[in-house]
Amino acid sequence: MWVVLALSACGPRTGIPLAVPGARTVEVGHELQLTVRVADPAAKLSFDSDLTDLTTRPLRPTLTPFAGGEASFRWTPLGEDVGDHVITFIADLDGAFSRGNVPVTVVAGEHVIVFREPAGDGSTLATGVDCVDVGFLVDDPAAVEVTFTEGADWPASATLASVGPLDANVHFCASAADRAAGIVPLVVQASDDSGASTTKRYVVVLN
Amino acid sequence: MKSLQVLLVAIILVGCGAKSGLPPLDPGLGHLALTSVGPPLILPGSQLVLVGQGFIDPSLGKARLRLQGTFTATTSRDLDVVVAARYVDATHLTAQVDSGLLGFLGASDGMLRGDAQILYDSAIDGQIHGSATIPFSLQLVSSLTPVVTSVAGSTLHLNDAVLVSGSGFLLGGGEGSTRALLTGCFLADGNGGPCSTKGSPITVEIEAPPVTAGDRTQVGVLLAPDIFGIHPGVFSGSLKIFNQLASGQPVDGGTRTLVTTLQLPEVVKLAPSAASLGQIVIATGAGFIGGVSDEVTLLRLQGTFAPDGAPSAAVDLTLVSGFVDGTHARYVLDEVDALGRGVDLRHVTGKFTGTVTPVLRKGAVQVSGPATAVTLQIAPVRQVVALHYLPSFDESLRRFGVLTAGAAVRQRILTVAARDYDGVNIDFRADTPTDFAVYAQVDVVGPDPNGLGLLGYDNTPGKDVGNQRLFDRIGGVNATTQEDGFSGYGGIFADQFLGFSAHPPTQIAALGQQSTTFDVIFDPIRPDTGLPITALEATQLTAAAVDGAVCPAETGNRPGQVRCAVRVLGNLLGSTVTHEVGHSLGLADPTGMLFHNPGDEPNRLMDAGDARPFEERAELGEGPGVFCTDDYDYLRGILPKISAPPSVTRPGCD
Numbered sequence: 001m002w003v004v005l006a007l008s009a010c011g012p013r014t015g016i017p018l019a020v021p022g023a024r025t026v027e028v029g030h031e032l033q034l035t036v037r038v039a040d041p042a043a044k045l046s047f048d049s050d051l052t053d054l055t056t057r058p059l060r061p062t063l064t065p066f067a068g069g070e071a072s073f074r075w076t077p078l079g080e081d082v083g084d085h086v087i088t089f090i091a092d093l094d095g096a097f098s099r100g101n102v103p104v105t106v107v108a109g110e111h112v113i114v115f116r117e118p119a120g121d122g123s124t125l126a127t128g129v130d131c132v133d134v135g136f137l138v139d140d141p142a143a144v145e146v147t148f149t150e151g152a153d154w155p156a157s158a159t160l161a162s163v164g165p166l167d168a169n170v171h172f173c174a175s176a177a178d179r180a181a182g183i184v185p186l187v188v189q190a191s192d193d194s195g196a197s198t199t200k201r202y203v204v205v206l207n
Numbered sequence: 208m209k210s211l212q213v214l215l216v217a218i219i220l221v222g223c224g225a226k227s228g229l230p231p232l233d234p235g236l237g238h239l240a241l242t243s244v245g246p247p248l249i250l251p252g253s254q255l256v257l258v259g260q261g262f263i264d265p266s267l268g269k270a271r272l273r274l275q276g277t278f279t280a281t282t283s284r285d286l287d288v289v290v291a292a293r294y295v296d297a298t299h300l301t302a303q304v305d306s307g308l309l310g311f312l313g314a315s316d317g318m319l320r321g322d323a324q325i326l327y328d329s330a331i332d333g334q335i336h337g338s339a340t341i342p343f344s345l346q347l348v349s350s351l352t353p354v355v356t357s358v359a360g361s362t363l364h365l366n367d368a369v370l371v372s373g374s375g376f377l378l379g380g381g382e383g384s385t386r387a388l389l390t391g392c393f394l395a396d397g398n399g400g401p402c403s404t405k406g407s408p409i410t411v412e413i414e415a416p417p418v419t420a421g422d423r424t425q426v427g428v429l430l431a432p433d434i435f436g437i438h439p440g441v442f443s444g445s446l447k448i449f450n451q452l453a454s455g456q457p458v459d460g461g462t463r464t465l466v467t468t469l470q471l472p473e474v475v476k477l478a479p480s481a482a483s484l485g486q487i488v489i490a491t492g493a494g495f496i497g498g499v500s501d502e503v504t505l506l507r508l509q510g511t512f513a514p515d516g517a518p519s520a521a522v523d524l525t526l527v528s529g530f531v532d533g534t535h536a537r538y539v540l541d542e543v544d545a546l547g548r549g550v551d552l553r554h555v556t557g558k559f560t561g562t563v564t565p566v567l568r569k570g571a572v573q574v575s576g577p578a579t580a581v582t583l584q585i586a587p588v589r590q591v592v593a594l595h596y597l598p599s600f601d602e603s604l605r606r607f608g609v610l611t612a613g614a615a616v617r618q619r620i621l622t623v624a625a626r627d628y629d630g631v632n633i634d635f636r637a638d639t640p641t642d643f644a645v646y647a648q649v650d651v652v653g654p655d656p657n658g659l660g661l662l663g664y665d666n667t668p669g670k671d672v673g674n675q676r677l678f679d680r681i682g683g684v685n686a687t688t689q690e691d692g693f694s695g696y697g698g699i700f701a702d703q704f705l706g707f708s709a710h711p712p713t714q715i716a717a718l719g720q721q722s723t724t725f726d727v728i729f730d731p732i733r734p735d736t737g738l739p740i741t742a743l744e745a746t747q748l749t750a751a752a753v754d755g756a757v758c759p760a761e762t763g764n765r766p767g768q769v770r771c772a773v774r775v776l777g778n779l780l781g782s783t784v785t786h787e788v789g790h791s792l793g794l795a796d797p798t799g800m801l802f803h804n805p806g807d808e809p810n811r812l813m814d815a816g817d818a819r820p821f822e823e824r825a826e827l828g829e830g831p832g833v834f835c836t837d838d839y840d841y842l843r844g845i846l847p848k849i850s851a852p853p854s855v856t857r858p859g860c861d
Contacts, residue, residue: 122527
């Protein structure tokens with residue numbers, strides 16, 4: 001979505017139309033590319049930011065002019081940039097200024113919780129064996145701790161307990177009802193404070 | 208807190224005037240083309256499939272389909288209409304025959320002919336870009352009658368499909384779907400008869416989707432376990448085919464007699480015949496189930512297991528598989544199931560010889576198929592490592608001037624990594640593995656997101672002595688590592704190698720050690736100091752030419768300079784991959800607390816960064832770096848390989 005701005009600055013002259021894109025979200029280490037357009041190609045284009053070192057750090061953004069008043073802004077944020085920022089683009093035509101703000105949210109990375117264990121889809125509970133323990137382990141790149149919860153159709157004969165910040169154990173002892181059902185799904189959900197969550201379905205098959 | 212700071216610094220990048228020579232902004236649509244519009248027969252609600260190339264992500268532009276020509280219903284009139292198109296991938300878009308288009312046409316039956324074109328509203332330059340036009344022809348009908356010419360399905364397994372051939376079938380989605388009504392009786396094997404007293408009456412209506420997407424000449428009626436149950440037997444009855452239009456109106460296609468014998472499940476083979484912890488074994492056969500929560504296909508292994516170096520033992524294991532489809536089941540070698548509890552998959556290898564029997568379970572109901580003779584080798588634990596190249600890596604290649612030779616650089620990285628770990632059971636891949644459920648990943652990117660100018664960083668938590676984690680990810684962020692006070696962003700940071708230059712690009716910080724040799728090699732290639740490798744030059748870069756490159760090449764020997772630059776960059780990146788993967792495997796000093804080999808000895812891969820000069824990394828008169836003796840013995844211990852270690856002189860680790 002483009003936002004076209006025509007703002008007047010200090011002087012009496014009206015600023016020239018400057019079009020900037022809407023808010024963006026970018027991951028650390030990934031390049032953000034924005035295109036801005038100024039109505040008069042003769043205008044000088046520049047940018048500001050609340051990040052005070054943005055123009056002096058080694059890996060600083062570039063603003064490359066193209067024909068027709070367009071310019072391409074390219075920036076690869078670093079880990080220290082995580083958070084909400086504003087990139088302000090400025091068009092200057094003989095002292096008449098237009099400004100356009102682009103809110104940019106820098107996030108640490110792709111936020112996907114992944115179950116690492118168990119790797120398989122299920123296990124069998126042999127005849128004569130009543131109980132089994134199944135360990136669950138997740139990776140969460142953006143959190144040091146997750147909350148494990150029981151998923152859908154959780155069997156009354158199973159208990160879920162966290163044993164570490166990223167791992168849990170399910171202790172299951174088959175009941176008569178479980179043996180009648182034959183297949184007992186254990187659906188474990190892992191979620192973190194950011195709201196990210198994922199589930200793992202593991203079945204215990206009773207002989 | 209930086210967002211609260213108010214000091215704004217403006218930089219002026221565009222001066223007044225002299226702009227007439229500026230190039231236009233590239234919207235990335237230079238290869239836009241449309242090659243086909245289909246299917247040729249459409250109904251209200253149909254989905255048009257647009258095939259072409261150069262389609263771009265919706266964030267970069269909005270796609271539309273323009274149809275110009277004539278629409279002939281009772282009369283013929285001009286047609287010029289634009290409809291929204293949805294991005295699928297770089298070669299496919301879809302568009303809907305929706306009420307807007309139908310309203311424009313003013314009729315639901317007729318023929319559209321003319322020229323079709325893809326239009327893109329670019330978010331990059333704000334302009335509209337169009338593909339070349341191609342001729343198209345679409346017949347629009349308001350209703351479609353299915354015509355059945357044959358029904359095939361006299362002997363089937365569960366989750367096989369009765370194949371119905373003919374014409375006029377619906378494709379599903381907005382236009383409606385072709386459906387089947389099965390009516391009759393199912394008599395399970397062993398129940399005697401007749402079906403009217405011993406069998407189960409069947410009346411089931413199910414969708415019959417196209418066997419091949421977009422094909423109106425064949426649909427399949429999938430025999431899921433919910434229809435007959437899981438016991439083998441015989442269905443006798445009829446099959447009625449009808450089209451259920453989007454309007455809800457059914458259109459009858461006639462009824463056929465159907466007698467289907469449902470067979471026991473069977474396993475034809477297990478593949479691969481040797482597998483290790485975390486690897487996927489695919490059972491191929493027929494009659495597998497597991498599509499819903501109360502179903503599972505078990506694989507019962509009965510026979511003997513002969514561990515290497517130990518006596519054989521009888522085996523009777525039942526393994527739980529994951530459902531792929533009726534003919535494929537997926538089993539992952541796991542430490543916590545019946546196999547993993549019986550065999551230490553990290554330390555025991557051997558061979559199972561016996562039979563595999565498919566066992567279907569639907570709730571408490573169980574049906575077994577025939578046993579099939581198989582062998583399955585339990586292979587030594589293997590670490591698979593997928594190299595994942597992010598888009599910023601291409602930007603880095605551009606800075607080096609080797610973007611066109613990216614494939615050759617990647618190949619050299621793989622060659623170096625495989626060489627460094629020769630004799631260790633580790634497998635570097637250029638693509639995401641599909642044969643392993645558990646594998647590690649290394650991100651190869653452009654800049655160091657930590658802002659520290661690192662060449663590479665293993666951001667996996669702690670020191671994984673013994674390589675308990677086969678699933679490490681060196682890349683992205685790791686909050687657990689950050690909590691320990693370390694940099695959180697991992698990967699191989701290609702940009703930073705430009706810091707070896709005495710005059711790095713403006714965006715790259717110089718490293719502590721500069722190399723004139725680096726500049727001799729890369730100055731002729733870098734875009735800011737020389738001429739980047741051309742596409743033609745890149746086509747001449749065979750792996751053998753790169754591996755055998757003489758470095759540095761003499762001045763004026765352009766082909767030699769190109770080969771040398773690719774080889775050296777591959778060496779730099781490849782040896783950094785092996786170093787960081789070494790960390791994730793528990794190196795260095797696996798029995799101690801150190802992360803690097805102590806001191807500074809020549810050609811040791813796990814020495815600290817400042818003890819690994821450019822010439823050693825680049826293999827120019829020094830190197831290649833190798834694992835020192837104790838580190839290598841440790842690697843052979845945790846990732847054993849049957850083959851003998853290579854004949855390499857290794858330095859000591861102390």
